[in-house]
Amino acid sequence: MTQNRLMITNIxxxxxxxxxxxxxxxxxxxxxxxxxxxxxxxxxxxxxEHYERDGIQGTYGQEYxxxxxxxxxxxxxxxxxxxxxxxxxxxxxxxxAGALEEVLKRLKELGVHTAIETALFVPEENxxxxxxxxxxxxxxxxxxxxxxxxEVLGGKLEFYRKNVRLFYDSGRLKLFRVPCCREYTFTEENxxxxxxxxxxYPNVPVQLFAIHSLGEKKYRSLGRTMWKAGEMEQESLEKYxxxxxxxxxxxxxxxI
Amino acid sequence: xxxxxxxPDDFKENGTDKSYDEVFALICRNIRVQISGSRFVxxxxxxxxxxxxxxxxxxxxxxxxxxxxxxxxxxxxxxLEEVTDGFCRSYNSVLDxxxxxxxxxxxxxxxxxxxxxxxxxxxxxxxxxxVEGFEEAIQRMLFVNQIFWQTDHRLTGLGAWDFYLDExxxxxxxxxxxxxxxxxxxxxDLYRVLHHNYEYKSNMLKGDTGQIFVxxxxxxxxxYICNDLTYLFIEAMKDVQQSEPKCLLRVNKxxxxxxxxxxxxxxxxxxxxxxxxxxxxxxxxxxxxxxxAQDACEYGTSACWEPLIIGKSSSLNNMTVLNYLKxxxxxxxxxxxxxxxxxxxxxxxxxxxxxxxxxxxxRVLACHRFQYNPLLSVFTEDCYEKKTDVSWGGARYHHVxxxxxxxGNLVDALFNIREFVFERQIYSLYDVKKILIQNFEGNESxxxxxxxxxxxxxxxxxxxxNLVNRITACVSEEIEGYRSxxxxxxxxxxxxxAYMDAARxxxxxxxxxxxxxxxxxxxxxxxxxxxxxxxGFASQLKYGAGRFNGNVVDFMVSPDFIHNNQDKFVDFLxxxxxxxxxxxxxxxxxxRQLLEAREHPEKFPNLIVRVWGFSAYFKDLPExxxxxxxxxxxxxxxxxx
Numbered sequence: 001m002t003q004n005r006l007m008i009t010n011i012x013x014x015x016x017x018x019x020x021x022x023x024x025x026x027x028x029x030x031x032x033x034x035x036x037x038x039x040x041x042x043x044x045x046x047x048x049e050h051y052e053r054d055g056i057q058g059t060y061g062q063e064y065x066x067x068x069x070x071x072x073x074x075x076x077x078x079x080x081x082x083x084x085x086x087x088x089x090x091x092x093x094x095x096x097a098g099a100l101e102e103v104l105k106r107l108k109e110l111g112v113h114t115a116i117e118t119a120l121f122v123p124e125e126n127x128x129x130x131x132x133x134x135x136x137x138x139x140x141x142x143x144x145x146x147x148x149x150x151e152v153l154g155g156k157l158e159f160y161r162k163n164v165r166l167f168y169d170s171g172r173l174k175l176f177r178v179p180c181c182r183e184y185t186f187t188e189e190n191x192x193x194x195x196x197x198x199x200x201y202p203n204v205p206v207q208l209f210a211i212h213s214l215g216e217k218k219y220r221s222l223g224r225t226m227w228k229a230g231e232m233e234q235e236s237l238e239k240y241x242x243x244x245x246x247x248x249x250x251x252x253x254x255x256i
Numbered sequence: 257x258x259x260x261x262x263x264p265d266d267f268k269e270n271g272t273d274k275s276y277d278e279v280f281a282l283i284c285r286n287i288r289v290q291i292s293g294s295r296f297v298x299x300x301x302x303x304x305x306x307x308x309x310x311x312x313x314x315x316x317x318x319x320x321x322x323x324x325x326x327x328x329x330x331x332x333x334x335x336l337e338e339v340t341d342g343f344c345r346s347y348n349s350v351l352d353x354x355x356x357x358x359x360x361x362x363x364x365x366x367x368x369x370x371x372x373x374x375x376x377x378x379x380x381x382x383x384x385x386x387v388e389g390f391e392e393a394i395q396r397m398l399f400v401n402q403i404f405w406q407t408d409h410r411l412t413g414l415g416a417w418d419f420y421l422d423e424x425x426x427x428x429x430x431x432x433x434x435x436x437x438x439x440x441x442x443x444x445d446l447y448r449v450l451h452h453n454y455e456y457k458s459n460m461l462k463g464d465t466g467q468i469f470v471x472x473x474x475x476x477x478x479x480y481i482c483n484d485l486t487y488l489f490i491e492a493m494k495d496v497q498q499s500e501p502k503c504l505l506r507v508n509k510x511x512x513x514x515x516x517x518x519x520x521x522x523x524x525x526x527x528x529x530x531x532x533x534x535x536x537x538x539x540x541x542x543x544x545x546x547x548x549a550q551d552a553c554e555y556g557t558s559a560c561w562e563p564l565i566i567g568k569s570s571s572l573n574n575m576t577v578l579n580y581l582k583x584x585x586x587x588x589x590x591x592x593x594x595x596x597x598x599x600x601x602x603x604x605x606x607x608x609x610x611x612x613x614x615x616x617x618x619r620v621l622a623c624h625r626f627q628y629n630p631l632l633s634v635f636t637e638d639c640y641e642k643k644t645d646v647s648w649g650g651a652r653y654h655h656v657x658x659x660x661x662x663x664g665n666l667v668d669a670l671f672n673i674r675e676f677v678f679e680r681q682i683y684s685l686y687d688v689k690k691i692l693i694q695n696f697e698g699n700e701s702x703x704x705x706x707x708x709x710x711x712x713x714x715x716x717x718x719x720x721x722n723l724v725n726r727i728t729a730c731v732s733e734e735i736e737g738y739r740s741x742x743x744x745x746x747x748x749x750x751x752x753x754a755y756m757d758a759a760r761x762x763x764x765x766x767x768x769x770x771x772x773x774x775x776x777x778x779x780x781x782x783x784x785x786x787x788x789x790x791x792g793f794a795s796q797l798k799y800g801a802g803r804f805n806g807n808v809v810d811f812m813v814s815p816d817f818i819h820n821n822q823d824k825f826v827d828f829l830x831x832x833x834x835x836x837x838x839x840x841x842x843x844x845x846x847x848r849q850l851l852e853a854r855e856h857p858e859k860f861p862n863l864i865v866r867v868w869g870f871s872a873y874f875k876d877l878p879e880x881x882x883x884x885x886x887x888x889x890x891x892x893x894x895x896x897x
Contacts, residue, residue, distance in 0.1 A: 014786030014828065016821040022788075022828055055701075056708040075716055079788045079831040214894075255820055 005063045006099040009042050009091070013076050017256060019115035019136045019175075021084025024076050026069070028090040028100075029061045032121045033153045035142065036227040037181045039215030043091035053221040060222075066102045074110070085113030085135070094118050097126035104133035117177070120163040121155035127163050137173040139164060141206075142185050144193035152184055168201050176206045180237055182230040191240060198249045205250035208237050212256065263307040276628050277349045279306055283406055284353035289364045295391065295442065297361055297375055298398045298449045302456045306407040311627045314646065315459075316466060316558035316574055318413030319404060319635035320567025321397040322420045328384035329355050332634060343645050346630035354403065358382050390424040390434055394446055400635060401450070407631055410459050411466025411559040414450075414501060415566045418471050418485035425485055436484060443485075443492035451498045460753070461881070463872025466559030467501035469493075470566065472515065474535040476549050480510040487518050490530060494522035499864050499871045502529035504557055508536045509834050516826050524818040526844045528866030531561065531808070532829070533839045538563055541804040545745070547653065560869020561751050561806035561839050562657050568637045570646040571744065573657030573805055575621055577754040580727070581662040581765050581775070583609035584669060588692065593685035599674045602685075603723070606670070607730045614734040618746070621656060625741065654744035657805040659752035661759070664713035664776030667723060668767035671712050676766075692764045695771045706768030714781030716792035724750075725798045732801035749805035750797070751778045751839075753868035756880060774884050777868070778810040782891035787811055787828070795836035807838035808869070812885075812892035814846045841866055847889035850874065854882050 010027040018025045030046030031038075042049065048061035064072070073086050086107055093100055093116055107114050115136035120127065143149040146157040167173040178194065180186045185194075198206055210232035219226040237253045244251040266286075267279050274282075283306060290299035323332065333348045358379045365376040378392045379399075387393045397420065404412045428434035450467055457465040471489050472482040486505075493503055505519050519530050542552040542563060556566040562573030586609045587602075596602050626647040633639035639650030646654075676682050683691070696703040712720050728748070735746040752758075755775040764771045779797075784790050794809045818825050832840065843866040853860035857875040865874045865885055874882065 010785075012785055014788045016824045022824055022831065024786075054708070055704060075792060076786075076788045078835045079791075079828065081827055081831060084827075255816065 004066050004099060004102060006066065006069055006096055006103060007046065007048075007061055007063050008069070009040075009060050009062070011072060014079065015087065017254065018087035018089060018117055019085070019113075019138065021081050021113070022076075022079050023084050023087045023115065024073050024080075025087045025089050026073070026093075028088060028093040028096055030095045031091045031119075032095060033092070033119055033142075033155050035153050035179070036184065037179060037211040037229050039212060039218075040091070041215060041219050041222055041224060041226070046095065049222060051218075051221040052223075053217065066099060066106060069103055070106050070110070073107070073112075077112070080113065083113060085115065087115040087117060087136075087138075089117040092119055092122060094120070094122040094126045094130065097122070097129050101129045101133065104130055108133045119155070120160050120167065121153075122159070122163065124159070124163060124166065127166060131167070131170050131172065134172050136175075137167050138175045138177055139167060139173055141176045141178050141194060141197060144190055144197055148184070164201070168204065173201070173204055176201070176204055178206065178208050179211050180208050180232055180240075181211045182232055186232065186236070186240075195244065195247060195249070198244065199247065203250075205252070206244060207252055207254045208241055209254050209256050210234065210237060262303060262305075263309075264304050267307050273307070273310070276630060277346050280350055280407065280631065281353050284357040284360075287357075287406060289360050291361075291364050291368065291372070293368070293371070294449065295445045296395055296398055296449045297365070297379070298402055298452065300402055300405045300453050300456060302453065304406075308408040308627060312572075312624045313408065313410075313627050314570060314572070314629055314632050315410035316413070316562075316572060317409070317564070317570065317632065318415045318470075318556050318558075318566045319400060319632065320637055321400050321415055321417075321635070322567070323635060323637075324382070324387075324396050324400055325393055325420060326386045328382060328386070329358070330384050332640075334640075341643065343630070343633075343643055346628075346645075347634060347640070350630045350634050354399075355383050357403070358399070387424060390421060390428050390439065391442055393421050393424045394442065398446075398449065403631065404635075405453070405457060409632070411464075413556060413559060413566070414467055414469045415556055416470050416473065416554070418469070418483060418489055419473070421485055422483050425483075436488070439485070440488050440492055440495075443488055444496050447492055447496045447498060447501060450501045451496075454500060461867060461872060461878070462876035463499045463867065464559075464870045465500050466870070468557065468559060469501060469503040470506065470556035471503050471530065472506045472511065473553060474506065474508045474539060475553055478508060478510065478536070480508050480512070482512070482515055487515065490518050490522050493529060494525055494527065497525065497527060497862060497864070499527070499873050502527070502531070502871050504533055505530035506533050506535050507833055508534065511830075511833065513826060513830065516829050517822075520818065520822065520826055520829065523842050524815065524822070524844055526815060527864045528841065528843060528871035531839060531841045531869070533557070533561070533563075534833055534837055536833065537799060537836050537838050538804060541799045544800055545655075545747070545802060545804070551652070557806070558657075560753065561808045562659070562747075562749065563804060563806075565653050567635065568651060569653040569655075570626070570632065570636060570651035571653055571655045571657060572626075573747070574659055574753075575624070575656050576617055576658050577752055577758055578613070578617060578658050578660040578731070578748065579662050579758050579762065580610075580660060580666040581669070581762065583607075583613050584666060584765075585692075585763060586613070588685065588689040593689065596685055599678045602670070602673065602678075603726070607727070610727065610730055611734050614731060617658060618735065618738050621658075621738070621740065621746070649742040654740065654742040655747055656740050656744050657747040657749070659754070659806060660748060660750055661752040661755045662765075662775040663724065663727070663750055664711065664780070665765050665767045665769055666727075667713040667720060668709075668711050669765045670723070672706055672709070672766050688766055692766060695764045703768050703770070706766065709768075710783035711767075711776070711781050713776065714779060714784060714790045714793050716789050716796060718796075721793060721796035725796075728798065728803050729801070732803055735802060745802065747802045747805035749803060749807050751806035751808045751869070755868070756884070774880070777884070777888070778808045780810040780812075780888070782812060782888050787813075791832045791835055791837050791840075794838060797838075799838055804838070806869075809837050809840045810866075811840070811842045812888045813842050813844050814889075814893055815844050815849075816846070818844060841869075843885065843888075845885065845889055847886060847893055847895060850882070850886045850889055854886065
């Protein structure tokens with residue numbers, strides 16, 4: 001991958017959930033984790049992938065030159081208003097930090113509000129490079145037991161924690177987001193760890209959401225099977241949300 | 257519905273039709289007066305309706321209801337010395353017989369004593385006096401409305417009642433004889449009373465009644481004008497949860513956020529209304545077309561979306577349908593295809609055939625002569641001064657309009673031909689012709705491939721809007737010189753109700769559509785990445801030179817999407833207004849709900865959906881219309897196979 005090209009799978013316009021205002025979200029291809037509940041399997045591998053869906057074949061993944069990408073993104077500029085803008089999601093957008101930095105820099109030059117949703121399991125320098133060009137950081141919080149994290153997600157928690165601190169100290173980390181899954185992130189142990197974790201970062205609100213199976217068709221199109229998670233009860237989310245609030249943590253349950 | 261009409265025997269004498277005046281008199285004398293005991297007196301005797309089936313009748317119009325507010329019926333008549341011809345006599349005769357009908361209603365109200373005393377007084381005053389109060393004003397306009405239905409004016413619009421009524425509302429508020437809450441209740445009763453007879457009022461499908469209130473407006477300087485009643489009309493419509501009447505909300509970039517919020521709350525309930533019209537785009541085009549700026553500010557629509565000047569216009573905006581695919585079909589069947597070497601050649605030839613089709617449309621329209629209509633003349637401005645019936649050109653505006661279908665199918669078909677014939681050279685144009693004639697038989701994999709391609713119509717790629725603008729500009733040029741027998745010009749637009757009917761006997765098309773399958777709906781695209789894209793596309797389209805006869809962006813939205821994001825959706829709508837769509841309507845339904853309702857209609861008796869330009873109960877729709885909605889909803893939610 002040359003530095004001035006970004007491998008992406010989708011540009012989703014008119015997003016309401018990926019930061020303030022109305023946003024255009026760019027889904028980058030390639031991820032450093034392999035969360036069992038992932039609903040975007042097409043974003044796991046960093047290279048283009050062939051798929052077949054209902055008899056129709058195609059490729060997940062397309063390289064965009066930075067200028068070309070910026071031009072495409074600007075189509076919705078009139079809808080962003082004062083607080084909306086562009087969000088980079090994935091996959092793990094920070095795996096393509098070089099090209100991402102170029103795009104972000106260009107967007108900032110144009111006065112566009114920028115956001116990133118990241119799991120932060122990346123080398124620290126990847127985050128450092130883009131940090132000055134990010135207005136709004138959304139950080140996923142998943143499994144906080146280092147051994148389980150390594151084994152199930154494939155990520156080193158120490159890198160993650162370091163990056164979260166760096167992000168937080170920059171003042172650009174604005175939101176934590178927890179994909180709630182009974183088997184991994186919503187166990188009693190992890191719920192306790194999450195609570196402790198959030199307390200370390202005062203004034204960062206938390207969003208909880210139940211994982212879903214909307215990615216099932218995409219798994220099938222890649223010849224894979226989606227892991228079947230146990231059903232999450234909305235009430236248990238609400239209850240945990242109340243617990244967080246009682247600890248002084250600003251939290252809400254969202255539906256995605 | 258219209259097919260069930262019974263024509264009374266006494267409208268004829270010795271086998272010959274009686275005159276308009278005679279039939280109108282019979283109607284006022286003989287219709288069954290029905291008093292329900294509710295707040296408003298409103299009835300239609302559906303067994304005794306004027307026969308207007310022998311000629312081109314007026315429909316899809318909105319009378320000048322406000323003419324009866326400041327003066328009684330007698331005051332509208334020509335003074336005796338001014339009665340100089342048959343039209344003046346007919347005109348006065350209409351008013352005399354309306355007074356006779358008012359007297360009959362008064363007589364029927366007598367037995368109700370004090371319970372209906374107010375109503376009796378309202379009808380007494382109707383004869384000679386101006387309106388005094390809010391409810392009386394509504395009653396008077398309802399009286400006008402019912403007589404239009406009684407005389408077989410189909411799709412009778414309602415107009416800007418928030419403005420007609422404001423004076424009386426304000427007066428009563430100041431006096432303390434009315435509160436805002438009471439006004440809200442009164443408007444709910446108004447919606448209920450107009451919903452009566454909705455089957456009779458329905459035109460092509462149940463719910464297609466044309467009953468539309470047009471709310472809010474802009475002035476010539478671009479200021480936005482609304483009042484309490486603008487809000488109350490929307491809120492009352494939301495609260496009664498009926499399929500119709502519905503309302504259209506006119507907006508501009510200065511519309512208050514609170515009004516957009518009120519509109520969205522109504523839309524989010526799924527009733528498909530209000531439809532939103534963007535004055536910032538519509539008004540300049542009306543004015544450029546030659547409509548007086550002040551009149552343009554008073555525009556409403558013909559039932560669905562086609563702008564017309566309320567009470568000043570005898571425009572018929574749905575005279576026929578232009579099928580954009582037809583010219584391509586003609587080309588493939590009649591042209592020497594080997595002469596078409598490039599995509600550019602194809603487009604050039606397409607435009608030649610399109611012009612030919614339009615010439616045929618013009619020839620057909622030139623033959624129409626409207627029916628003599630003194631009632632409509634009474635309620636149309638200028639007819640009195642000109643002493644001229646609407647059918648002879650009495651109204652200020654009598655432009656005619658055509659709607660259109662299949663632009664989406666055409667655009668996709670053309671770009672597919674570009675790819676498969678001119679770029680990849682997999683097929684020749686002859687192959688395309690053969691494949692379509694054979695309705696994709698033996699070419700199912702190709703059909704699937706075409707069908708699976710994301711539709712390009714409604715994307716904001718420049719080449720798409722450029723092509724659409726080029727095609728519609730050709731239509732504009734071709735219809736520019738047209739004049740109706742009254743001197744009216746022709747208008748066109750990209751919306752049309754015939755996406756099912758016109759498609760039923762139409763062959764396959766190279767967008768993967770098989771013969772008989774429905775065309776795409778208005779300006780829509782369920783393959784879009786977001787609603788912003790279709791709005792971006794709509795804002796790139798040209799609506800000038802007569803291209804303003806309805807251009808509605810049509811969304812399928814899942815209820816959760818709005819409910820979970822209400823504030824941001826309001827931001828989105830406000831951004832859309834600034835961006836410059838022409839008109840917009842939303843179907844807020846989930847595929848799950850529609851599938852369940854198709855399976856178990858008894859569980860969803862009140863589920864309302866938006867069909868072409870009206871709202872209807874889902875249970876009332878023919879299966880094919882239900883299928884289109886379900887398919888679109890599935891696609892919108894990314895669940896289509």
